[in-house]
Amino acid sequence: xxxxxxxxxxxxxxxxxxxxSYSLIIGTSNLExxxxxxxxxDLFITETHRRKGLGDKMVSEIVKWFRLNDIHRVELDIxxxxxxxxxxxxxxGFADFKHTLYRLL
Ligand SMILES: CC(C)(COP(=O)(O)OP(=O)(O)OC[C@H]1O[C@@H](n2cnc3c(N)ncnc32)[C@H](O)[C@@H]1OP(=O)(O)O)[C@@H](O)C(=O)NCCC(=O)NCCS
Numbered sequence: 888x889x890x891x892x893x894x895x896x897x898x899x900x901x902x903x904x905x906x907x908s909y910s911l912i913i914g915t916s917n918l919e920x921x922x923x924x925x926x927x928x929d930l931f932i933t934e935t936h937r938r939k940g941l942g943d944k945m946v947s948e949i950v951k952w953f954r955l956n957d958i959h960r961v962e963l964d965i966x967x968x969x970x971x972x973x974x975x976x977x978x979x980g981f982a983d984f985k986h987t988l989y990r991l992l
Pocket of ligand 1: 975
């Protein structure tokens, strides 16, 4: 949480946690500078606080932090069946980039 290349945000409603996010910068060594990109690892808003613009506010703060750190590309993963997340991220300007396939052995 205290690492320079990560950002943890917590949204509070009075003293109660209404949501949190965890973002990080990947590829921070000098050698990898050209490959540096941002990753939003977690974003969660508690059920009673959803659909009130809190997720949107959280993303704005995360994007501000990435820009301050000279990051110009952001990636994140969502579960294929998570329609709400898909609709949320598309509204935030994200586009499909890769699909992960799996098979049980
Ligand atoms: C996805 C999530 C973070 C959205 O947070 P939120 O605070 O409810 O989002 P906002 O209020 O900022 O919504 C912005 C837009 O997202 C989309 N959206 C949000 N909830 C939606 C829903 N239930 N159905 C369809 N679209 C939805 C809409 O486009 C919405 O805009 P609108 O209200 O003008 O239609 C929240 O639903 C959540 O925590 N879900 C569980 C965890 C998760 O799936 N996280 C994402 C994967 S990392």
